[in-house]
Structure formats: structure tokens, C-alpha cells
Amino acid sequence: MKLAIVVGHNARAQGAVRPDTGETEWAWNTRLAGMIEDLADEYPGIEVKTFFRNPALRSTTAEIRDVYRRTDAWGATATNELHFNSHHNPGATGTETLTSGSKLSLRYAEALQDEMLEALGLRDRGEKIVRTGRGSASLISGRAPAALIEPFFGSSPNGQQATDEPHEMRSLARAILRATQQVFT
Numbered sequence: 001m002k003l004a005i006v007v008g009h010n011a012r013a014q015g016a017v018r019p020d021t022g023e024t025e026w027a028w029n030t031r032l033a034g035m036i037e038d039l040a041d042e043y044p045g046i047e048v049k050t051f052f053r054n055p056a057l058r059s060t061t062a063e064i065r066d067v068y069r070r071t072d073a074w075g076a077t078a079t080n081e082l083h084f085n086s087h088h089n090p091g092a093t094g095t096e097t098l099t100s101g102s103k104l105s106l107r108y109a110e111a112l113q114d115e116m117l118e119a120l121g122l123r124d125r126g127e128k129i130v131r132t133g134r135g136s137a138s139l140i141s142g143r144a145p146a147a148l149i150e151p152f153f154g155s156s157p158n159g160q161q162a163t164d165e166p167h168e169m170r171s172l173a174r175a176i177l178r179a180t181q182q183v184f185t
């Protein structure tokens with residue numbers, strides 16, 4: 001199977017910043033994507049490729065259409081868009097996964113959610129079926145079943161502590177690969 005990893009946001013508008021390290025969603029998730037690619041060899045049957053949004057396009061909608069057109073052209077079996085959450089209240093914490101609600105997208109979201117909870121040990125905010133507004137375009141623009149993950153809140157001390165060590169990022173990468181393996185191989 002072919003897993004397309006889409007890094008959320010873009011090099012110019014990098015998304016939320018985690019105050020503990022100053023790292024943005026785009027930068028942190030670019031590293032996570034690299035780790036998923038490196039570890040994919042250990043998961044037979046999964047081929048991984050990372051896709052980035054093109055900041056030169058005229059709108060967010062155009063960027064999202066363009067990146068999912070490229071995951072389709074590659075022949076993705078599934079797509080997973082990487083983010084992390086942020087809130088002005090540092091007490092907001094936990095792991096959530098967005099899904100379009102289609103059968104396979106939902107199964108994938110459930111598997112990702114289970115594996116990420118085990119890897120990070122954060123609060124279970126559940127799978128969220130999103131059909132309009134923030135995140136929805138990423139879930140419906142490509143042909144493949146899609147998920148969008150928010151493994152932690154970068155604004156939360158809990159979320160920061162669970163994800164600031166290389167071995168923690170590695171467990172998250174493995175969680176994503178295991179969930180992908182369960183649903184699509």
C-alpha cells in the first residue's frame with residue numbers, strides 16, 4: 001500500500017508554534033514525516049512518500065486541492081495530514097483525529113487514535129467527523145481515505161512533555177505506521 005503523508009501548513013505560513021522549543025507545526029511535522037519514512041522499512045507492505053503544500057498558490061483551498069491532486073497522481077492508498085493543536089488555554093490537552101466519516105477514513109481514524117493514545121499517553125479527545133470548516137477540505141479533496149491528526153497540543157505543558165524527546169517522536173511515527181498497517185495491509 002502507498003501512504004501519502006501531507007505536512008500541514010506550508011514553509012511560509014507554518015501554523016502554530018510550540019512555546020517550549022519555538023518549533024512550528026510545519027517544522028516539527030517535517031521532522032516527523034522524515035522519521036515515518038525512515039521507519040517504514042520495518043513495516044512490510046507500506047511505501048511512504050511525503051507531500052508539502054505549495055505556498056506560491058493563490059489560496060489555502062488551491063494549495064489543498066493541489067497537494068491532494070499530487071497524492072492521487074502518485075496513487076496513494078491512504079493519506080494522513082500532520083498537525084498539532086494549539087489553544088490559548090494551556091490546560092487544553094489531548095489527542096484527536098479528524099475523519100471525513102467515510103467507512104475507511106473512520107476506520108483509519110480509529111486505528112490512529114488508539115495507537116497514538118498508547119504512544120503518547122495523553123487524554124482521548126476522540127475521532128471527529130468533520131464535513132465543513134477547518135480541516136474538512138483535507139479530508140475530501142483526494143480520492144484515498146484520509147485522516148488528519150492532532151496528536152497533542154503544542155500549547156500544553158502535558159503535550160510538550162510527551163513529545164519533546166526524539167524517542168517520543170519515534171513512538172508517534174511507529175504508531176502511525178502500525179495503524180496504517182492494521183487498516184490497509
Ligand SMILES: [Zn+2]
Binds near residue numbers: 009015016025083084
Ligand atoms: Zn495545523
